[in-house]
Amino acid sequence: MEIKDTRVVEQQQQIKKLQKQNKKLQRFYDEYKRVCRNEEERIKELNCLYQIAQYVVIENDTDVALDKIVHIVPQGWQHTNESCARITFKDNKYHSSDFFESKVTQSEKISIDKKIVGAIEVFYQPELSLETNDPFLIEERDLLKGIANIISFYLRKQKDDENRKLIQQQLLHADRLASIGQLAAGVAHELNEPLGNILGLAQLSSKLSKLPNQAKKDLGKIEDCAIYSREIIKKLMEFSRQSNLCKEKIDLNELIENSITFLEARCIKEGIEIVKQYTKPITIIADPNQIKQVITNLTINATQAMKTGGKLIFNTRKDSKNAILSIEDTGIGIPCENISKTFMPFFTTKDVGEGTGLGLSVVYGIIKNHNGDIKVSSEPGKGTIFEVCLPLEGN
Ligand SMILES: Nc1ncnc2c1ncn2[C@@H]1O[C@H](COP(=O)(O)OP(=O)(O)OP(=O)(O)O)[C@@H](O)[C@H]1O
Ligand SMILES: [Mg+2]
Known part of the structure; x- marks a missing residue:
């Protein structure tokens, strides 16, 4: 009897021991499953980052890259099928497939040079927030930060590439203008003298007595053509002039006033309202006659673009180094395809x-000789702004 009891006790102890071991195994198994799940999540996240990084390296088109990225994002989240993403960049929005908006969301800002330019958001279906207040993992928050950083880096690179292309274009443009300038100067110089002779001889001949009427008329036409050609040659020589600047201290606002007085009456007659927005004082060291010519040429162009009236705005302001003059009109504007040609000699x-198409070439030559810069922006049907930048006194 006693022997039987001891056996039962032993068996019971054995069972307890086994139960304990079983519990321990179950805990190990749960822990193993948890680690595996975590591993899976990390692999998903890394995979998502890897794919995004790949696009960033190969894709040159920003729209295409952001669209591809937004489609990959949900794959990095644990509830992939219940999630979607949106990237906002400037005025554009990019959405992942089956996009929906919900209050269960996390977001990160996208910035270029510390300036916020957009955001990336991930949304979960609302029911996922029922179990816990924040269904997003800490790792997913880090992942979104990482993706936002990659996108910021990509957009910064795109901006740098665009700037580089623009500078290359400007250099090419400046180079072309310089070659045209040299050629024009040579041609103008060579033509100046024979043209003077043509004009002089035509004027002399027209004074001869007993000239038939037709011959007189023809000589008059020769004179007009010679005068017109002389004007072109004068402009070409101005455009290609490299030196001979008579620089002095000038108040830019005063110079604008002097330059436009003779145009003001005409503007009133043509229904053009002149608006002056001056920053005072604004002093530059420049050749007053040449800058006057810049203002006149730009103003005449602006009035010619407003055949049915409009607004002509003269605005002066300055930054730390430059005086900036913008002349804005509400005229016909310049079509996109013509913008890059406007400063080219003979483009009209x-x-x-x-028009001879030399006005803006002369302006360009003068501004470059003054170590300044000129930019144009225009919207067809709305108007045009020419912005002239000239070094301030002491710069
Ligand atoms: N403010 C403006 N608005 C619209 N188009 C403009 C404006 N300024 C310039 N343009 C365009 O640029 C072209 C070139 O201008 P530019 O002053 O060099 O020559 P032009 O005015 O045609 O002739 P000119 O030699 O008599 O000045 C113009 O023919 C016009 O098409
Ligand atoms: Mg002109």
């Missing part, structure tokens, strides 16, 4: 006799 959209 005006009728023969109305």
Whole structure:
């Protein structure tokens, strides 16, 4: 009897021991499953980052890259099928497949040079927040930060590439203008003298007595053509002039006033309202006659673009180094395809006799000789702004 009891006790102890071991095994198994799940999540996240990084390296088109990235993002989240993503960049929005918006969301800012330019958001279906207040893992928050950083880096690189392309284009443009300038100077110089002779001889001949009427008329035409050609040559020589600047201290606002007085009456007559927004004082060291010519040429162009009236705004301001003058009109504007041609010699959209296409080339030459810069922006049908930058006194 006693022997039987001891056996039962032993068996019971054995069972307890086994139960304990079983519990321990179960705990190990749970822990193993948890680690595996974590591993899976980390692999998903890394995979997602890897794919995004790949696009960033190979894709040159920002729209395409952001669209591809936003489609990959949900794959990095634990509830992939219940999630979606959105990237906002400037005025554009990019969405992952089956996009929905919900209050269960996390977001990160996208910035270029510390300036916020957009955001990336991940949304979960609302029911996922029922179990816990924040269904997003800490790792997922880090992942979103990482993706936002990659996108910021990509956009910064795109901006740098665009700037580099623009500078290359400007250099090419400046180079071309310089070559044209040299050529024009040579041609203008060579033509100046024979043209003077043509004009002089035509004027002399027209004074001869007993000239038939037709011959007189023809000589008059020769004179007009010679005068017109002389104007072109004068402008070409101005455009290619490299030195001979008579620089002095000038108040830019005063110079604008002097330059536009003769145009003001005409503007009133043509229904053009002149608005002056001056920053005072604004002093530059420049050749007053040449800068006057810049203002005149830009103003005449602006008035010619407002045949049915409008607004002509003169604005002066300064930054730490430059005086900035912008001349804005509400005229016909310049079509996109013509913008890059406007400073080219002989580019004109005006009728023969109305424009030679040299006004802006002269302006460009003068501004460059003063170590300044000129930019144009325009919206067809709305108007045009020419912005002239000239070094302030002491710069
Ligand atoms: N403010 C403006 N608004 C719209 N188009 C403009 C403006 N300024 C310049 N343009 C465009 O640029 C072209 C070139 O201008 P530019 O002053 O060099 O020559 P132009 O005015 O045609 O002739 P000109 O030699 O008599 O000045 C113009 O024909 C016109 O098409
Ligand atoms: Mg002009």
